[in-house]
Amino acid sequence: MSYQVDENGYYGEFGGQYVPELLMPNIVELTDRYLEIIEAPEFQRRFQGFLRDYVGRPSPLYFAERTSDKVGYQVYFKREDLNHTGAHKINNAIGQALLAQKLGKRRIIAETGAGQHGVATATACARLGLDCVIYMGEVDIQRQAPNVKRMKMLGATVIPATSGSKTLKDATNEAMRDWIANPEDTHYIIGSVVGPHPFPDMVARFQSVIGAELKEQLGEKIGRDYPDSIVACVGGGSNAIGIFFHYLDEPRAKLIAVEAAGEGLTSGKSAATTALGKKGVLHGSTTLFMQTADGQVEEAHSVSAGLDYPGVGPQHAHLFSTGRVFFASVTDEDALCAAKECAQLEGIIPALESAHALSYLKVLKNDSDHVTVLNLSGRGDKDMETYMLHGLDQKDA
Amino acid sequence: MTERVKNLFSDSSRRPLLSIFYTAGYPELDSTAPIFQILEKSGVDFVELGIPFSDPIADGPVIQQSSAIALDNGMNVAKVIAQVREIRESCEMPIFLMGYLNPALQYGFERFLDDISEAGADGVILPDLPLLDYERKYREEFEKRNLSNVFLITPQTPEERIRKLDELSTGFLYVVSSPSITGSKLQMNQQRDEYLSRVQGYNLKNPLIVGFGISDRESFLAVTQYTAGAIIGTAFIRLLEEHGIDERKIEEYIFSVKGVEA
Ligand SMILES: Cc1ncc(COP(=O)(O)O)c(C=O)c1O
Numbered sequence: 008m009s010y011q012v013d014e015n016g017y018y019g020e021f022g023g024q025y026v027p028e029l030l031m032p033n034i035v036e037l038t039d040r041y042l043e044i045i046e047a048p049e050f051q052r053r054f055q056g057f058l059r060d061y062v063g064r065p066s067p068l069y070f071a072e073r074t075s076d077k078v079g080y081q082v083y084f085k086r087e088d089l090n091h092t093g094a095h096k097i098n099n100a101i102g103q104a105l106l107a108q109k110l111g112k113r114r115i116i117a118e119t120g121a122g123q124h125g126v127a128t129a130t131a132c133a134r135l136g137l138d139c140v141i142y143m144g145e146v147d148i149q150r151q152a153p154n155v156k157r158m159k160m161l162g163a164t165v166i167p168a169t170s171g172s173k174t175l176k177d178a179t180n181e182a183m184r185d186w187i188a189n190p191e192d193t194h195y196i197i198g199s200v201v202g203p204h205p206f207p208d209m210v211a212r213f214q215s216v217i218g219a220e221l222k223e224q225l226g227e228k229i230g231r232d233y234p235d236s237i238v239a240c241v242g243g244g245s246n247a248i249g250i251f252f253h254y255l256d257e258p259r260a261k262l263i264a265v266e267a268a269g270e271g272l273t274s275g276k277s278a279a280t281t282a283l284g285k286k287g288v289l290h291g292s293t294t295l296f297m298q299t300a301d302g303q304v305e306e307a308h309s310v311s312a313g314l315d316y317p318g319v320g321p322q323h324a325h326l327f328s329t330g331r332v333f334f335a336s337v338t339d340e341d342a343l344c345a346a347k348e349c350a351q352l353e354g355i356i357p358a359l360e361s362a363h364a365l366s367y368l369k370v371l372k373n374d375s376d377h378v379t380v381l382n383l384s385g386r387g388d389k390d391m392e393t394y395m396l397h398g399l400d401q402k403d404a
Numbered sequence: 405m406t407e408r409v410k411n412l413f414s415d416s417s418r419r420p421l422l423s424i425f426y427t428a429g430y431p432e433l434d435s436t437a438p439i440f441q442i443l444e445k446s447g448v449d450f451v452e453l454g455i456p457f458s459d460p461i462a463d464g465p466v467i468q469q470s471s472a473i474a475l476d477n478g479m480n481v482a483k484v485i486a487q488v489r490e491i492r493e494s495c496e497m498p499i500f501l502m503g504y505l506n507p508a509l510q511y512g513f514e515r516f517l518d519d520i521s522e523a524g525a526d527g528v529i530l531p532d533l534p535l536l537d538y539e540r541k542y543r544e545e546f547e548k549r550n551l552s553n554v555f556l557i558t559p560q561t562p563e564e565r566i567r568k569l570d571e572l573s574t575g576f577l578y579v580v581s582s583p584s585i586t587g588s589k590l591q592m593n594q595q596r597d598e599y600l601s602r603v604q605g606y607n608l609k610n611p612l613i614v615g616f617g618i619s620d621r622e623s624f625l626a627v628t629q630y631t632a633g634a635i636i637g638t639a640f641i642r643l644l645e646e647h648g649i650d651e652r653k654i655e656e657y658i659f660s661v662k663g664v665e666a
Contacts, residue, residue, distance in 0.1 A: 027531035032560040302510030
């Protein structure tokens with residue numbers, strides 16, 4: 008069974024290129040050139056150089072001792088929160104910005120939910136001297152205000168998406184409309200493993216540095232290059248694919264993806280795509296997403312802006328339907344508790360997205376020598392307002 | 405192709421053809437048939453009836469908004485089909501259903517083709533239906549039912565691909581006027597004229613119908629110098645937005661575009 012993309016851009020029955028003809032010239036150009044560009048030794052040297060000296064990679068693999076004591080098995084954190092700009096998103100943003108330069112594109116657009124991908128893209132654009140326009144849902148602009156300020160200081164233009172749910176899905180629509188209107192000078196840096204082929208594969212390749220480092224680090228720390236399980240949160244799925252990538256064909260590593268259940272799976276206010284979604288066509292690919300019986304896209308709900316998306320990438324849809332990855336979900340409330348616990352046990356304030364994965368640790372029942380790696384996808388600075396709103400700064404909340 | 409579509413495009417005395425796009429279920433759920441009747445009476449040549457979708461990525465704010473309102477009104481694929489059936493009790497103008505792929509997929513694609521054909525639609529325009537899927541999975545299904553499938557081309561589409569899209573289209577080829585979403589203003593420039601006259605020069609199998617940015621007689625005439633006709637969408641939805649279903653206003657507008665004395 009292959010878990011990687013085939014020559015037509017599909018993962019099993021998922022994927023493909025479902026875009027209006029207006030976008031095809033850009034998609035065809037990318038499809039024809041992305042592998043040749045990113046596999047070139049000179050490109051790899053530049054990319055790896057940026058990851059090392061600018062992003063600060065490799066990100067540490069940290070033994071979370073007090074968390075391990077609490078859950079009763081060995082927990083390591085892959086510290087993507089320590090990257091420049093505070094999350095895994097920068098790996099992909101730098102990669103795609105370098106690729107845009109190779110394609111001769113001077114203007115970059117991107118969508119953002121939590122603002123992490125927006126900040127990462129604005130950062131990469133500032134560094135490489137590219138124009139940058141970020142689309143962000145009006146609701147997210149409110150709840151992730153510090154990131155909006157960061158993007159602006161980095162020189163990006165932030166345009167609010169005011170249609171639909173005014174969150175990530177709508178920001179994605181607006182970015183696609185911009186790309187339609189600017190087919191020649193613009194590259195669209197999609198922030199997760201979603202969209203038409205080749206975006207899911209390209210983003211996965213840029214994020215796969217996480218899993219590649221993990222293999223080496225585990226070898227040094229525990230004497231084997233695979234853990235017994237890996238836990239990662241899933242919005243569109245880029246940090247999860249990034250850490251899973253090199254383990255998809257390693258059956259000894261159990262892979263667990265954690266979606267946002269919002270107020271609960273049956274509450275009508277959720278973002279647990281695989282639990283609640285159906286197969287269909289959204290944002291350029293056949294994938295799983297939450298929709299009505301009539302095929303209208305449903306609005307997702309999560310306290311975490313980065314997980315507030317009604318779909319998952321097509322590779323995740325395939326990994327879910329083949330059973331290679333186990334999908335779980337965690338509610339807003341449990342994620343908030345886990346964030347506080349991580350802060351007070353480990354001295355690390357995690358991003359709300361990552362807190363969903365953290366919360367799942369206590370659900371897992373493992374032997375004491377079981378090794379789990381948790382992808383700590385980002386830091387919580389951007390979420391301080393939400394944390395305070397929920398009383399997490401109170402002593403006994 | 406249905407007889408209605410064959411007749412429409414074979415009668416060259418009717419050219420330039422005027423097509424109107426509007427969203428089914430807008431402004432009210434049951435507006436679809438009354439608007440259609442007025443358009444037919446005013447001398448419109450064919451209609452594109454929009455099946456509303458929650459995430460219309462090729463559309464600008466005006467059509468997005470009309471889709472959102474239609475969905476709030478309770479519009480869905482089954483209701484559009486029922487309205488087409490109702491329209492066919494009294495009207496003959498060809499109908500192309502225009503929408504995004506997902507609602508048709510969830511309805512069941514073959515069932516969708518069966519039901520729209522039985523109700524009296526003539527074809528579909530699904531901007532996010534990939535050429536490859538059409539060729540491999542659906543072409544025969546369309547042909548069996550005499551339904552047209554219309555592909556779009558844009559100023560960036562290479563000649564070879566234009567020829568392929570033309571070969572796979574039946575009825576007409578939808579020529580997008582400029583790289584833009586719906587509702588952008590038509591650029592009156594040499595570049596656009598060069599594009600349209602280049603495509604005209606390919607001598608394609610299908611008649612060319614231009615859409616995106618056509619709003620009045622001036623823009624209608626500008627593009628139909630090179631083509632068989634043009635489609636007006638956003639400007640017509642704006643008219644509905646402003647005046648509701650006002651028969652006199654609609655007629656005045658259609659006459660003004662067609663250059664007919666009232
Ligand atoms: C810290 C963090 N983790 C996870 C995500 C979710 O995205 P993905 O599923 O693509 O990793 C985001 C998105 O903004 C994020 O900021």
